[in-house]
Each structure stands twice: as C-alpha cells, then as structure tokens.
Amino acid sequence: MSGRHEKEKGVNVQVLLRCRPSNEEELRNNAPQVVKCNEYQREVAVSQNIAGKQFDRVFTFDKVFGPSAQQKDLYEQAVVPIVNEVLEGFNCTIFAYGQTGTGKTYTMEGECKRAKTGPNGELPAGAGVIPRAVQQIFDTLEGQNAEYSVKVTFLELYNEEITDLLAPEEISKVILEEKLKKQLPLMEDGKGGVLVRGLEEEIVTSASEIFTLLERGSAKRRTAETLLNKQSSRSHSLFTITIHIKEATPEGEELIKCGKLNLVDLAGSENISRSGARDCRAREAGEINKSLLTLGRVITALVEHLGHIPYRDSKLTRLLRDSLGGRTKTCIIATVSPAVHCLEETLSTLDYAHRAKNIKNKPEVNQKMMKSTLIKDLYGEIERLKSEVYAAREKNGVYIPKERYYQEESERKAMAEQIEKMGVLLETQQKQLQELQDKYVAQVQQCSDLSGKLEMTEKNLNETVKLLANSEDELKKCHYVLKEKEFIICEQKKAENALAHEACVLRSDLEKALKDNASLFQKIGREDKLNTDNRVVVNNFQAELAQQIGTLYNLVALSVSQQNEHLQSVEKLCCSFTDIHDKAILEMKKKVTAARALHVSHMEAVQNIVRLHKASSNAALDKISSLASSNAHSIEEFFSSEASKAASMFDDLQHSLATHQGEMTVFAEELRQRFHVSIDQTKDISDYANEILDKLSEESVRVQNHAVQADEVQMKSISSFQNAYEEQSMSDAEKLIADMTNLVYNHVRRQRELVDARLLVFKESAAVNKIFLDGHVSSMEGITTDAKRKWQAFAIQAEKDAKDTADYSVAKHCRTEELLQHCMSAAESAFKHYEITQESVNEMGSKHVSDMVSLIRNATDSNEQHDAEIYRMSEQEQGITRGIVDSIKAHSKSLETFQDDHSSQASSIKQRAEETFQQRYMDYEPSGTTPIRSEQDVPSKGTIELLRAIPMEALVEEFRENNSFESFEPKELKPSLIPRPPLRPIN
Ligand code: ADP
Ligand code: MG
Numbered sequence: 001m002s003g004r005h006e007k008e009k010g011v012n013v014q015v016l017l018r019c020r021p022s023n024e025e026e027l028r029n030n031a032p033q034v035v036k037c038n039e040y041q042r043e044v045a046v047s048q049n050i051a052g053k054q055f056d057r058v059f060t061f062d063k064v065f066g067p068s069a070q071q072k073d074l075y076e077q078a079v080v081p082i083v084n085e086v087l088e089g090f091n092c093t094i095f096a097y098g099q100t101g102t103g104k105t106y107t108m109e110g111e112c113k114r115a116k117t118g119p120n121g122e123l124p125a126g127a128g129v130i131p132r133a134v135q136q137i138f139d140t141l142e143g144q145n146a147e148y149s150v151k152v153t154f155l156e157l158y159n160e161e162i163t164d165l166l167a168p169e170e171i172s173k174v175i176l177e178e179k180l181k182k183q184l185p186l187m188e189d190g191k192g193g194v195l196v197r198g199l200e201e202e203i204v205t206s207a208s209e210i211f212t213l214l215e216r217g218s219a220k221r222r223t224a225e226t227l228l229n230k231q232s233s234r235s236h237s238l239f240t241i242t243i244h245i246k247e248a249t250p251e252g253e254e255l256i257k258c259g260k261l262n263l264v265d266l267a268g269s270e271n272i273s274r275s276g277a278r279d280c281r282a283r284e285a286g287e288i289n290k291s292l293l294t295l296g297r298v299i300t301a302l303v304e305h306l307g308h309i310p311y312r313d314s315k316l317t318r319l320l321r322d323s324l325g326g327r328t329k330t331c332i333i334a335t336v337s338p339a340v341h342c343l344e345e346t347l348s349t350l351d352y353a354h355r356a357k358n359i360k361n362k363p364e365v366n367q368k369m370m371k372s373t374l375i376k377d378l379y380g381e382i383e384r385l386k387s388e389v390y391a392a393r394e395k396n397g398v399y400i401p402k403e404r405y406y407q408e409e410s411e412r413k414a415m416a417e418q419i420e421k422m423g424v425l426l427e428t429q430q431k432q433l434q435e436l437q438d439k440y441v442a443q444v445q446q447c448s449d450l451s452g453k454l455e456m457t458e459k460n461l462n463e464t465v466k467l468l469a470n471s472e473d474e475l476k477k478c479h480y481v482l483k484e485k486e487f488i489i490c491e492q493k494k495a496e497n498a499l500a501h502e503a504c505v506l507r508s509d510l511e512k513a514l515k516d517n518a519s520l521f522q523k524i525g526r527e528d529k530l531n532t533d534n535r536v537v538v539n540n541f542q543a544e545l546a547q548q549i550g551t552l553y554n555l556v557a558l559s560v561s562q563q564n565e566h567l568q569s570v571e572k573l574c575c576s577f578t579d580i581h582d583k584a585i586l587e588m589k590k591k592v593t594a595a596r597a598l599h600v601s602h603m604e605a606v607q608n609i610v611r612l613h614k615a616s617s618n619a620a621l622d623k624i625s626s627l628a629s630s631n632a633h634s635i636e637e638f639f640s641s642e643a644s645k646a647a648s649m650f651d652d653l654q655h656s657l658a659t660h661q662g663e664m665t666v667f668a669e670e671l672r673q674r675f676h677v678s679i680d681q682t683k684d685i686s687d688y689a690n691e692i693l694d695k696l697s698e699e700s701v702r703v704q705n706h707a708v709q710a711d712e713v714q715m716k717s718i719s720s721f722q723n724a725y726e727e728q729s730m731s732d733a734e735k736l737i738a739d740m741t742n743l744v745y746n747h748v749r750r751q752r753e754l755v756d757a758r759l760l761v762f763k764e765s766a767a768v769n770k771i772f773l774d775g776h777v778s779s780m781e782g783i784t785t786d787a788k789r790k791w792q793a794f795a796i797q798a799e800k801d802a803k804d805t806a807d808y809s810v811a812k813h814c815r816t817e818e819l820l821q822h823c824m825s826a827a828e829s830a831f832k833h834y835e836i837t838q839e840s841v842n843e844m845g846s847k848h849v850s851d852m853v854s855l856i857r858n859a860t861d862s863n864e865q866h867d868a869e870i871y872r873m874s875e876q877e878q879g880i881t882r883g884i885v886d887s888i889k890a891h892s893k894s895l896e897t898f899q900d901d902h903s904s905q906a907s908s909i910k911q912r913a914e915e916t917f918q919q920r921y922m923d924y925e926p927s928g929t930t931p932i933r934s935e936q937d938v939p940s941k942g943t944i945e946l947l948r949a950i951p952m953e954a955l956v957e958e959f960r961e962n963n964s965f966e967s968f969e970p971k972e973l974k975p976s977l978i979p980r981p982p983l984r985p986i987n
Contacts, residue, residue, distance in 0.1 A: 010360030014062045014331040015353050016078050017044055019338050020103040021067035026339045033338040035346060037066035044336075046347060059350045061357070067338060071110055071125065075132045078331065083136045085329055086243065086259035089365040093262040093323035094129060097353065098335030099345040100233035100268030107333055108239070108265045109214055130214065130239055130263055135207040137243060147246035150204045154217045155184070155196060158235035160290055160315050162186070165217035165237070166200045185413070186315060194318050201242075233268040236291060236316055247368065254371040262323060267292055269352065270345050291316030296352070298324050303358045308431060312424060327364040332356050480968050487959045488952060495949030502939065502947060509937075513748055516931040517729065520755060523930050524722075527762070530924055531714060534766075537920040538707045544912060545700055552905045553693045559898040560686040566891045567679050570884055574675060577880040578668040584873040585661050591866055592657060598858070603643060609847070645833060653826050660819045667812045671805065678801050685794045692787045696780060703776050710769045714762070721758045728754065742938045752933060763924075770917065777913045784906035788899065795895045802888035809881045813874060824867065 019035050036045045042064045048055045065074050082092045096104035110128025123131055134150070141148045154165040162184045187195045202213060221237070241261045248254055269292070294314035301309040302325045309325065311317045322328045334353035336346045729751070949955075 010362045011329065013356055013359040013361060014078075014329075015357045016063040016065065016074075016331065016333045017059075017061045017350070017353065018065040018069065018074065018103065018107060018333055018335045019044070019067055020106070020335065022338060023101075026337075031339045031341060034340045034343050035336060035338040037064050039064050039066055039069075044350065046343070046350065048343070048347075057347070057350075059354050061334075061353065071107075071128060071132070074107065074333075075129060078333070079129050079133060080136065082329065082331055083133050083261065084140075085363075086241075086261045087137065087140055087245070089257045089259050089368070090363055091260040091262075091322060091328040091366065093264065093320060093328050093330045095264045095266060095323075095330070095332045096335060097266050097269060097332055098349050099270050099337065099342060102335035102337045102342075102349075104265050104268075104333075104335050107335060108263055109218075131207070131210050133261060133263070134204065134210040134241065137241065138207045141243075141245065149244045151201045151242045151244075152204055152210075152213060153196075153199050153201055153240045153242075154213065154237070155199060156221060156235050156237050157291055157316055157319075162196055162199075162315065163220075164196075164198075164200050165220045166202050166213065167220075168200070185416070186318060194321065196319075233270075234289075236267050237265045238319065239263040239265075246371070255368040256371055256374050257368050258366045260366075262320065262328075264320065266295075269349055290314045295324075299352075299356050299359060302360075303355055308427060310424075310427075312420065312427075323361075325359060325361060327362055329363045330359070330361055480965055483963070483968070484956060484959050488955045491955050492949040495947060498947040502944065505939075516748065517751070519929055519931050520751070523927070524755075526927060527759075527924055528718060530922055531718070531762075534921055535707075535711050537916060537922075538711075541912065541916040541920075542700070542704050542707060545703070545909065548905060548909050548912070549693070549696050549700055552696075552902065555898065555901050555905070556686075556689045556693060559894065560682075560689070562894055563682050563686070563891065566887060566894075567675070567682060570887055571675060571679075573880055573883050573887070574668075574671055577877060578671075580873070580876055580880075581664055581668065584869070585657075585664065587869065588657065588866065589661075592654065642833065649826055649829070649833075656819055656822055656826075663812070663815065667808070670808070674801060674805055678798060681794065681797065681801075685791070688790060689787065692783055695783060699776055699780055699783075703773065706769070706772055706776075710765065710772075714765060717758075717761065717765070725751075725754065742941070745935075745938050759924075766923075770921070773913075773917065777910070777917075781906070781910055784902075784909075788903055788906070791895070791899050791902070795892060795899070798888070798895070799892055802885065802892070805888075806881065806885050809877075809884075813877060813881075817874065820867070 017037070019037050022031065022033065034047050036047070037043075038045070041060075042062065043058050043060050044064055045056050045058045048057060063078055065077075079094065082094065086092050094108075096108050098104050106126075106128065108128050109130055111124075111126035123135055134152075137150060141150075152166075156163045156165050164184060184196050184198050187197045204210060204213070217237075217239075221235075240263070243259045243261075245257045245259075246254060247257055267289070291314040294310060294317045297310050297313070298317050300306075311321045311324070317324065323330045332353060334349050336342070336349050732750075950958075
C-alpha cells in the first residue's frame with residue numbers, strides 16, 4: 001500500500017549536512033566559527049554580520065552532523081538504510097556536495113586507507129562511506145548465505161571526459177596523447193539508461209579488497225593530475241557498486257536480484273557561482289564546470305517543475321539521470337566548513353542543498369531477472385566478444401590503417417558530439433519558438449484591448465461636448481446669481497455697520513458694569529477681612545475661657561483638699577476627745593471601787609468596835625441586861641438597815657455612773673457618725689464640683705468645635721461663593737459679548753441678587769453662631785448659678801450640722817453635770833446618814849465617832865478630789881468642743897472665700913463673654929462705596945430688529961425687478977471690475 005503510494009507521489013531527495021571541525025590552520029589563526037549545528041532539531045544556524053548587526057540564518061535538513069560527528073555515526077545514521085535498500089534491489093545514489101576542503105572525499109572515501117582492516121575485520125575509524133558500504137554488503141550477504149556477485153567501477157569526470165580509474169596499469173603509463181585517446185564514450189543502453197563503454201568492472205570478493213581498489217584509483221588520479229595539471233577539486237569521481245543476488249522462487253525457478261549504489265564525490269562547489277547556476281553564459285567559461293553547472297540547472301528545473309530538464313547538457317547529469325527525478329533513491333551530503341572566511345560559500349552550499357530537498361524521485365525496485373535470461377544475455381555478450389577477438393586475430397573484416405582509424409574515430413566522435421550539440425540546440429530553439437508563440441498571443445490580446453479603449457474614449461468625448469454646452473448655460477446663470485448676491489451683500493453690509501455702532505454703545509455700558517463688579521469685589525474683600533478679625537476674637541476668647549476655667553478648676557481642687565485636711569483634723573480631735581473621756585471614766589470607776597472597799601472595811605471596823613463595846617458593856621451593864629440587850633438589838637438592826645441603805649446608795653451611784661458611761665459612748669458614736677455624714681457630704685460636694693467642671697470643659701470644647709466648624713463653613717461658603725461668582729461672571733461676560741443685548745441688565749440684577757443672597761446667608765450664619773454662643777454662655781451661667789446655689793445649700797447644711805453637733809455636745813455636757821450633781825447629792829445624803837448614824841452612835845462611844853468622822857472626812861476628800869477631776873475633765877471636753885467649733889467656723893469661712901472666688905470667676909467669664917460678643921465681635925458696616933442699583937438704558941428688541949438688513953427674499957425680488965434675467969448681459973468679469981470676491985474668507 002505505502003509502497004504504491006510512495007511510487008505515485010514520489011519521495012523527496014534526502015539531504016544531510018555535515019560540518020567539519022576547524023582545521024589546524026583555522027585553529028592557529030583563531031578563526032571565529034559562524035556555523036552552529038543542532039543535531040537534535042536538525043538545524044544549522046549561520047550567524048551573519050550585516051552592517052554591524054548580527055543575523056542568524058537557520059536551515060533545516062533531514063539530518064545534521066556537527067564537527068564532533070564521527071565517520072561511524074554518519075554511516076550508521078544515514079547510509080545503513082540506503083545500503084539495505086540496495087540489497088533489497090533498489091538503485092541508490094549518494095552525492096557529496098560542498099566547497100573544496102570541507103570533507104567530501106573524507107566523507108566518501110575516508111582516511112587511513114593503508115591501515116586496511118583490523119585483526120577482527122574491523123574498519124579503521126577514519127574509513128568513509130565506500131569501505132563501510134562494501135563491508136556492510138559483504139556482512140549482510142555472508143550472513144544470508146546467499147549466492148551473489150559484487151562488481152565495482154570507479155571513474156573520474158574531468159572537463160567532460162571520462163577516465164577509468166580502475167583500468168589496468170599499462171594504459172596509464174602510455175603517453176599523454178595516447179591517454180587522451182583512451183577516453184571512454186557514453187552510450188545509450190537501449191533501455192533508457194546510459195553505459196560507459198569499455199569501463200573496467202572489477203569483481204570484488206571480500207571487503208578488504210576495497211582498500212586496494214581505492215588506493216589504485218587514487219594513485220591513478222594523482223598520476224592523471226600531474227599529467228593533465230588538473231586538480232581533484234575540479235573533477236568528479238563516481239564509485240559504483242553493483243550487486244547481483246540469486247534468489248529462488250517457491251516454484252524452484254532461480255531469479256537474480258540486482259541493486260546498484262552510486263557514490264559521487266563532486267567537484268568543489270566554489271567552481272560555480274550562485275548566479276552561474278542559472279546563467280547560460282557561464283558555459284563559455286569552459287567545459288570544466290559544465291557538469292556541475294548542469295547539475296544545478298537540473299535541480300532548479302526539477303524543483304520548479306519546468307517542462308524541460310537539461311539532463312543531456314552534461315555527462316554527469318546523463319550518467320546520473322536516474323538519480324535526479326528518476327527511479328533511484330537519492331541522498332545528498334552537503335559539507336561545510338565552520339570558519340568565517342568560508343561564510344559565503346557555506347551559505348551558497350546551504351541554499352543549494354536546501355533547494356535540492358524539494359526534488360522528488362519515484363524509486364522502483366529493479367526487475368528481477370530470470371537466471372536463464374541472464375545467462376542468455378551473457379552468452380550473447382560472449383559471442384560478440386568472441387567475434388571481435390576473432391576479427392582482430394584473423395584480421396578478418398575491415399582493416400584500415402591505424403592513422404585512418406584514429407582519424408575516422410575522431411571524426412566519428414566529433415560528429416557524435418555535434419549531434420549531441422544539435423540536439424541541445426534543437427531543444428533550445430523549440431523553447432524559443434514556444435516563447436515567441438506565447439508573445440504573439442499576448443500581442444494580439446493587447447491589440448484588441450486597445451481598440452476597445454479607443455471606442456470608450458470616443459464615447460466619452462461626445463458626452464464631454466454635451467456637458468460643455470450645459471456648463472456654459474450654467475455659467476450665465478451663475479453670473480446672474482453672482483450679481484444678485486453682491487447686491488444682497490451690499491445691503492447686509494449697511495446693516496452690519498449699524499449693528500457695529502450699536503455694539504460700541506453696548507460695550508461702553510458693559511465697561512460700566514465691569515467697574516461696578518470691581519467695587520463689589522472690594523466689598524467682598526472687606527467682608528472677608530471682618531470675618532478673619534471676628535475669627536481672631538473668637539479664638540482669643542476661647543483661649544481666655546479655657547484659661548479661666550483652668551484656674552477655677554485649680555481653685556475647686558484646692559478647696560477640696562483643704563476640706564479634706566479640715567475633716568481629718570476634726571476627726572483627730574474627736575478621737576482624742578473620746579480617748580480622754582474613756583480614760584476619765586476608767587479612773588472614776590477605779591476610785592469608786594476604792595471608796596467602796598474603804599467603806600466596807602470601815603463598816604467592819606465599826607462592827608468590831610461595836611462587838612468590843614458590847615462585850616465590855618456586857619460586863620458593866622449586866623444589870624441592865626434586858627435594856628441593854630434590847631438596845632443592842634435595836635442598834636444591830638439599825639446598823640444592818642444602814643448598811644443596806646448605804647449599799648443601795650452605792651449601787652445607785654454605780655448604776656448612774658454606768659449609764660453615764662454608756663451615754664458617753666453613744667454620744668461619741670453619734671459624733672463619729674455625724675462627722676462621717678459631713679465627710680460624705682463634702683465628698684459629694686467635691687464630686688459635684690468636679691462634674692460641673694467637667695461639664696464646663698465639655699461645653700468649652702463644644703464651643704470651640706462649633707467656632708471651628710462655623711469658621712470652616714464660612715470659609716467654604718465664601719470660597720464657593722467666590723468660585724460661583726467667577727464662573728458666573730465669566731460665562732455671563734462671554735454671553736454678553738456674544739449677544740450684546742439685554743443681558744447686561746439681567747447680569748447686573750442677577751449678580752446683585754446673588755450677592756444679596758450670599759450676604760443674607762452670611763448674616764444668618766453669623767446670627768446663628770451668635771445665638772449658639774449666647775445659648776452656650778447662658779447654659780454655662782445656669783450651670784454656674786446652679787453650682788453656686790448648691791454650694792450655698794452645702795455651706796448652710798454644714799453650718800447647721802456644726803451647730804447641731806455643738807448643741808448636742810452642750811446637752812451632753814449638761815447631762816453629765818446633772819449626773820455628777822446627782823452623784824454629789826447622793827453622796828451628801830449618804831454623808832447625812834452617816835452624821836445621823838454618828839449622832840446615834842455618839843451615845844455609844846465618842847472614839848467610834850471620831851473614827852467615823854475621820855473616815856467620812858476621807859470619803860469627802862476623795863469625793864472632792866473626784867469632783868475636781870470630773871470638773872477638769874469637763875473643761876477638757878469643752879476645750880475640744882470649742883476647737884471643733886473653731887475649725888468648723890474656719891471651714892465655713894474658707895467655703896465662703898471659695899464661693900466668693902468662684903462667683904467672681906464666673907462673673908468675670910460672663911463679663912468677658914459679653915465684652916467679646918458685644919464689643920469685639922464686629923458686624924459688617926456699610927462703607928458707602930458699594931455701587932447703587934441703577935436701571936440701564938437697554939435698547940429694546942424692536943430697535944435692534946430694526947437694524948437688521950431687509951430679508952434676502954425681499955432683496956432678491958428688488959434686484960430682479962430692477963434687472964431682468966433676459967436683459968442681463970454676462971460681462972466678462974475682469975478682475976478690476978469685481979468689487980471684491982463674492983465669498984470673502986472671514987478671519
Ligand atoms: P574535499 O574533498 O571536500 O576537498 P577533503 O575530504 O580532502 O575535502 O578534506 C580536507 C581536509 O579536511 C582533509 O585533511 C580531511 O582529513 C579533513 N577533514 C574533512 N572533514 C573532516 C571531518 N569531518 N573530521 C576530520 N577531518 C576532516
Ligand atoms: Mg576531495
């Protein structure tokens with residue numbers, strides 16, 4: 001399937017590129033490399049320096065081998081498949097194309113020919129395509145155990161002459177003349193192919209033989225070079241390997257498969273220029289490059305699909321006809337040098353190779369021959385040769401002298417060449433004929449085109465004549481219209497003058513209006529100044545207010561601290577008072593208990609004395625025993641009753657003292673509570689004062705904010721007013737200039753309205769501000785009076801509390817004195833009882849009485865002492881109470897001063913505020929320079945309308961009445977007669 005497809009469409013010539021490494025000389029000269037090979041992307045980049053700029057030209061090929069690629073790599077990647085196809089029965093050709101010295105021969109033949117094969121039949125590393133191909137062929141065929149034959153030919157083409165490089169030695173030894181005559185002719189083989197007659201076919205039986213053959217060929221080439229003074233760079237060499245392989249069909253018939261491999265080492269490509277590849281004149285340069293030139297032309301013809309392909313123009317193309325667009329598979333190896341000095345040739349080679357990529361071949365397998373046919377052919381050949389040999393030996397046949405033979409031979413050769421040349425000439429002439437015929441057809445076509453054009457032109461001319469007549473009529477009309485228009489323009493010009501005059505009048509009005517505007521601006525300036533002054537006043541007031549509030553705050557704080565101090569001192573005094581009180585009570589208790597103990601002991605002593613007296617009287621008064629016993633009994637009773645009475649009395653005394661003590665503690669407790677209450681109240685007062693101060697500071701902050709805001713608002717409104725005014729005046733001025741009519745009045749009125757409205761707004765905002773500030777001041781006043789009132793209430797309360805406390809302590813003091821008196825009366829009654837007792841006892845014994853008297857005196861002393869002590873104590877208490885009262889008085893005095901200070905501060909703030917807002921805050925005062933509202937004398941619309949020119953139609957009618965179109969003579973309008981161009985460019 002694919003095979004057939006391939007056959008129909010054709011296979012492109014495979015093009016490889018090989019770049020050799022820098023040689024020693026290049027390395028020595030440090031020549032820069034301009035060729036870069038990318039083997040993976042199969043690209044070659046050539047850097048060019050054009051006008052100082054670096055350009056990269058990139059070419060893509062089927063395979064790219066860089067400087068580092070070895071012979072083996074190239075062979076394995078590129079040639080192995082080709083040789084395999086040859087073994088399949090295809091004909092294949094490999095060309096080496098490139099500048100001299102880029103490695104064509106190196107690639108095809110290789111180096112180290114003398115090294116021959118290694119011990120294992122390996123090839124040396126430098127071996128080229130030819131030895132490796134032969135090696136592969138032998139390896140494959142040996143591996144297949146096939147019957148085969150391998151024949152090689154090796155020829156050189158120089159100056160359109162073919163030399164056999166494998167011919168026996170003696171031929172190359174003949175003289176130059178002889179040698180020249182040994183050139184081999186090309187012959188058609190009758191099957192479309194070309195044969196080289198008499199070419200030595202060497203049968204090769206092993207791979208190693210190939211080196212001998214190559215060496216022989218090279219040696220011959222060298223000899224020929226020296227003989228003919230030619231250079232290998234100008235000659236092409238063609239090495240052909242032909243393989244015949246025997247195959248057996250399943251039917252047992254034997255077939256011969258035939259494959260051919262052509263390996264062509266072309267002459268150096270520098271021998272043709274790029275233009276020369278297409279230029280016929282290059283042929284005159286001689287025959288040397290003919291084959292290479294023709295090869296280029298054949299490639300061009302194939303690529304451009306021209307009808308005629310000049311195969312016949314050179315021997316090389318004739319020999320390789322099948323490889324170029326034929327049934328052979330073809331591969332071109334283009335070789336380049338990386339050095340910069342070869343750049344031009346490198347680019348030419350790359351272009352050439354790139355172009356050759358487009359050649360399409362249609363490869364076909366060679367038909368397999370039946371062995372019998374081949375043998376028959378060979379027999380025929382043998383017969384022919386035999387008869388030739390026979391004729392030669394027997395001299396049987398035509399015999400002619402040697403000179404004549406050579407002459408005839410050369411004549412024949414010349415004729416053959418002439419025939420060839422004539423063939424070529426015929427072809428070119430046929431081509432020329434074809435070209436001429438093409439030209440004739442083109443000319444005929446052109447002629448018919450021209451006659452068509454002529455007809456068209458005539459038609460156009462007629463139309464143009466008609467148009468001209470029409471145009472003349474039109475021209476007359478136009479002249480008439482022109483006159484008409486001129487008349488109209490004249491009329492309109494008059495109207496224009498009148499209008500201009502009116503505009504001047506309006507302009508003077510406008511100037512007045514502008515003056516008024518300027519004075520209005522001055523007024524606004526004055527107002528601005530006033531506003532800034534007011535702002536300064538407000539700011540100053542604010543600062544002062546803040547300062548005064550600060551001092552007020554300090555004052556209150558001072559007063560609070562003083563009150564705290566005072567309360568502390570009062571508390572201290574109360575504490576000391578209670579302490580003293582407690583101590584006195586304790587002492588009193590102690591003394592009472594001591595008095596009681598003394599009393600009991602005295603009573604016991606009295607009892608003892610009484611008992612003693614009883615005993616003594618018992619003895620003396622036995623006689624009156626009944627009386628005495630009753631007496632004693634009654635005394636005893638009396639004493640016991642007295643004792644009980646005294647005990648109850650002391651109990652009473654003790655009880656009253658205890659109640660006194662309890663009352664004293666309660667009193668102290670109450671005092672403490674009251675003081676606590678008064679402290680709390682004072683704290684409340686100070687808190688309240690703090691609150692007021694906070695409120696005041698808040699108020700002041702608010703006032704400040706408001707002042708700032710009001711200021712901002714005023715500034716903004718002023719600026720916006722200014723902007724609006726500017727915009728308005730600008731636009732209005734423009735409109736005024738444009739219209740020049742009644743807008744002046746409107747403008748002035750509108751501006752006045754605008755100014756009035758804005759001023760009203762300012763005034764309103766100022767009034768609002770004032771109201772706001774007044775409100776704040778009055779609220780501050782309210783707060784201050786409130787605070788004053790509270791302070792007074794607090795002071796009264798404190799005074800009342802202090803009075804209450806004093807009253808209470810006085811009452812307590814009275815009570816204490818009462819209690820003491822009670823105690824004293826109790827003691828006196830006790831004393832009386834004792835006196836009675838003494839009197840009653842005096843009868844019983846004076847001794848006892850004196851004892852009793854002394855005893856009672858003691859008690860009285862102690863009582864007096866006690867009394868004195870209580871007195872002292874009460875004095876102390878009174879002192880303390882007085883101290884408390886004094887301190888409270890001092891406190892109330894300080895409160896009064898504080899109140900005075902506070903009220904004076906508040907009044908000063910009030911005074912300040914009043915002063916600020918009544919004296920310093922200024923209202924706007926009219927300066928008298930503001931322009932007065934005045935009625936402008938504005939021309940009415942009617943009068944302005946009157947200035948207009950008469951309407952166009954009326955003018956036209958008027959003109960037509962005076963000048964009829966029929967009588968109108970279109971004069972030749974001389975430039976001098978034309979008053980002015982009808983359409984004058986404006987500005
Ligand atoms: P050409 O046949 O194209 O004129 P040659 O094959 O004679 O060029 O090569 C010129 C020189 O460059 C030789 O000495 C050869 O050894 C060397 N040369 C060419 N190509 C290579 C290569 N790929 N690697 C190494 N040396 C090379
Ligand atoms: Mg060479």
